[in-house]
Amino acid sequence: MITIPLFEAMVAVGGRSNTPVSPFHYVTKITQNSKAVTADTLFVALRGNRVDGHDFIAEAQAAGAIAAVVEYEVAGIDIPQFIVPSSEDALGELAKTWRGRVNIPLVAVTGSVGKTSTKEMIAHILAKKYHTHKSRKNFNNQLGVPIELSRLQQAHQCSVVEFGMRGLNQINYLSRITRPTIGLITNIGMSHIEMLGTRENIAKAKAEIFTGMDTGSLTVLNSDDDYFEFFKTQAPGKVIAFGTTDRADVRVENIRLNPKGNPSFSINGTAITMRKSIGKHQAFNAAAAFAVAQAIGVETEIIADRIASFETPEHRGQFSNAHCGALLLDNTYNAAPDSIKASLYNLAEIGKQGRRTVAVIGEMLELGEYSVEAHAHIGELIGTLSIDLLVTVGAFTKHMGEAAKLKNWKHFDTIPAAAAFLLSVVERKDVVLLQGSRKLSLEMVVETLEQGRLPS
Numbered sequence: 001m002i003t004i005p006l007f008e009a010m011v012a013v014g015g016r017s018n019t020p021v022s023p024f025h026y027v028t029k030i031t032q033n034s035k036a037v038t039a040d041t042l043f044v045a046l047r048g049n050r051v052d053g054h055d056f057i058a059e060a061q062a063a064g065a066i067a068a069v070v071e072y073e074v075a076g077i078d079i080p081q082f083i084v085p086s087s088e089d090a091l092g093e094l095a096k097t098w099r100g101r102v103n104i105p106l107v108a109v110t111g112s113v114g115k116t117s118t119k120e121m122i123a124h125i126l127a128k129k130y131h132t133h134k135s136r137k138n139f140n141n142q143l144g145v146p147i148e149l150s151r152l153q154q155a156h157q158c159s160v161v162e163f164g165m166r167g168l169n170q171i172n173y174l175s176r177i178t179r180p181t182i183g184l185i186t187n188i189g190m191s192h193i194e195m196l197g198t199r200e201n202i203a204k205a206k207a208e209i210f211t212g213m214d215t216g217s218l219t220v221l222n223s224d225d226d227y228f229e230f231f232k233t234q235a236p237g238k239v240i241a242f243g244t245t246d247r248a249d250v251r252v253e254n255i256r257l258n259p260k261g262n263p264s265f266s267i268n269g270t271a272i273t274m275r276k277s278i279g280k281h282q283a284f285n286a287a288a289a290f291a292v293a294q295a296i297g298v299e300t301e302i303i304a305d306r307i308a309s310f311e312t313p314e315h316r317g318q319f320s321n322a323h324c325g326a327l328l329l330d331n332t333y334n335a336a337p338d339s340i341k342a343s344l345y346n347l348a349e350i351g352k353q354g355r356r357t358v359a360v361i362g363e364m365l366e367l368g369e370y371s372v373e374a375h376a377h378i379g380e381l382i383g384t385l386s387i388d389l390l391v392t393v394g395a396f397t398k399h400m401g402e403a404a405k406l407k408n409w410k411h412f413d414t415i416p417a418a419a420a421f422l423l424s425v426v427e428r429k430d431v432v433l434l435q436g437s438r439k440l441s442l443e444m445v446v447e448t449l450e451q452g453r454l455p456s
Contacts, residue, residue, distance in 0.1 A: 002101045002154050003028055006067055006080075009042055012097045013090035015082030018073050025066055030094050030150040039064035044091045046143075047071060053087070069094075088143060095146035096177035102152055102159075105296050108178055110163040110171060110206050111186025111222075113339045114285050115140075118186055120313050121289040123160045125306040129298050130157035140164035145174050158296060167195045168205050175212035182295065183209045183235075184220040184288055188227045189338040193370055203227040207234050220291045222284065223248040240295065242287035250294070252287040255280050259353040261319070261329070261346055270304050276311040278319060278329065280349075281342040286310075315443055317343070323452025325428035327355065331435040332442040335364045337374050340435055341381060347433040348385040355431040356388045360422065360445060362415075362436020363394030371396050379403025389425070393418045393436060415441060419448040 006025040010017055029041040034056035037043055043060035045053035045068055057068050057077055067080040069090045074081065084090045099106070109119040116138065123134035133156040135148040140162040148161055163174045175183075188203045196202050207230070213219070219235035221228055223243035232239050242250040255265040261278035264271070267290050274282055286307045293303045312318055315333035322328055327350075331343050344359060351357035359382065367374050379400035382390060389408045392401045393415060401409045412418040426432060426449060436442040448454055 001028055002098060002152065004042075004097060004101070006042070009067070009094060009097070010080075010082050012093045013069055013082055013084050014093070015069065015084040015090065017067075018081045018083065021067075021080055027066060030091075030098060032091060032147065034060045034063070037063035037065050040066045042067055042069065042094070044069045044087055044094070045071070045074075046087050046091070057081075091150075092142070092146045092173070092177050095149035096179075098152060099149045099178060102154065102156065104156060104158050105181050106159045106161070106178060107182040107184060107292055107296075108161055108163050108175065108180035108209055109184045109186070110165070110209055111184075112189035112191040112202065112206075113336055113342075114186045114281065115162055115164075117282070117312060117316055118184065118285045118288050119160050119162045121285055121307065121310050122184075122292050124310050125289055125293040125298060125303055126158050126160065126296060128302050128306050130296075131155055132157065133159040135161040138162075138164070141166075142170060142173055146177060149178060163209060165205055165208075168201070169208070171205060171208035172211045175209050177212070179212045179214075180209065180217065181213075182218045182220065182292055183213055184292060185209065185222065185225075185231055186285070186288060187222050187225045187338070189336050190367060190370065190374060191336040193367055195366065195368075197368070199226070203230055207231060210234055210236055213237065218295055220288055220295075222288070224284075240291045242291045243284070248287075250287050250291040252283045255283045257346065257349045259350065261350050267304075270300055272304050272307050274310060275308055278312070278317050279342055279346045281339075281346075282312075282317075315446075320446070320450060322426055322430075322432070322449040324426060324449075326426050326430040326432055326449070328446055328449060329431065329433045330443070330446050331433065332446060334438045335362065335436050337364065337367075337378060340364065340378055343433055343435050344378075344381060344385055344387070347431065348387065350431050351386050351388070355429050356427070357386060358389045358391065358422075358426060358430050358432040359387050360391045360393070360418065360432060360434045360436075360442070361397055361400060362392075362440040362442045363396045365437040365439060372399050375400040376403040379405075382406065391418055391422060393442070394440060415444050416454070419445045420454060423448055423452070423454065 003026040027042040032044045037060045043065040126132045217237040223241035223245045264273040265283040375396045376399045382404040
């Protein structure tokens, strides 16, 4: 069990207590969720847009909280209240102190595309040999990462977390509180270019992962990426490269797809077929995970077996069946130019098996001044592939459809309209790719096709 003296916790957050703090009290848990409070928990009252954690301090006290971190004192509370300028910042400082109590390998994963799938794959491999902590779903921002670090326990033997960002100095903060022993950058694409302006700035933002890493740390980099050399010169410790080039230490070769889209490949001579994942891009995720797991001490046989059995996270390249029997490739979680390109290549490859190919593409958001150019570029690619029907949704995708120059192109402004059309045209032998930015909720189309009817 991890413990922190209550007085040390108060000092860590830079707070002042409204009552004297006993030197004999210890914190055994940190949480911002009043329903998760148990004995000796330090409750952090966060202020959100809809809910104010200060309204739940009495509930936390009744459940056994030993103290509360607050931005203003709440009347009628008996436990100490540590008053701070920002409860969110205080949670970060507590998470940093908590993480410091465990001396284990901690892997931080960032990049433009593939970071969640790669994080999940690494954790899937490590869990076979070690008691592994991993960040849940998309707890990857300035609030989510501290919450996940606070879930670390003494029994954990390794940890895998994800760093997301929307601008400069965000990964910097996450790295400082996390202190990664292994940092992994999957690639640099155009995600969030609206906020950062150029790919160079995106690379600089991702390089902030090195802030909390020391000279004894390990960095895992994509040798195929344009910014490989830049990252290599920034890394504070040893570098291991993965990819298809001669400079890769962990080299992936012979990438192929079977009729269902499952990739097979070899990594440093070890043959692997991923039975529950689809797409050639998974080979790169696998090579990155291979490099990390090998560095932590997992045997090659275990790594290969766990990669083979890895199942892609929800809405990130999953296959399902439409009510009519068509094959649905659900990639609706998010979209960026690089990820859509990979999905389209997969779709075209599967179409070679005699299926009609249908691409349902929603807008790619957060591209700023590059929005028209990026959508048109994807359209040009579609025009070179064997795509039988293109369905676009959202204003910017009109540029995609126009650039594709396909006879069979339908454009819709809304998701329900696209869903109704697809319900009327998709047939049993089709393979349908669905992908767009998260805000579009394109998964509603997936559900419509799976159920064979429009939502009531």
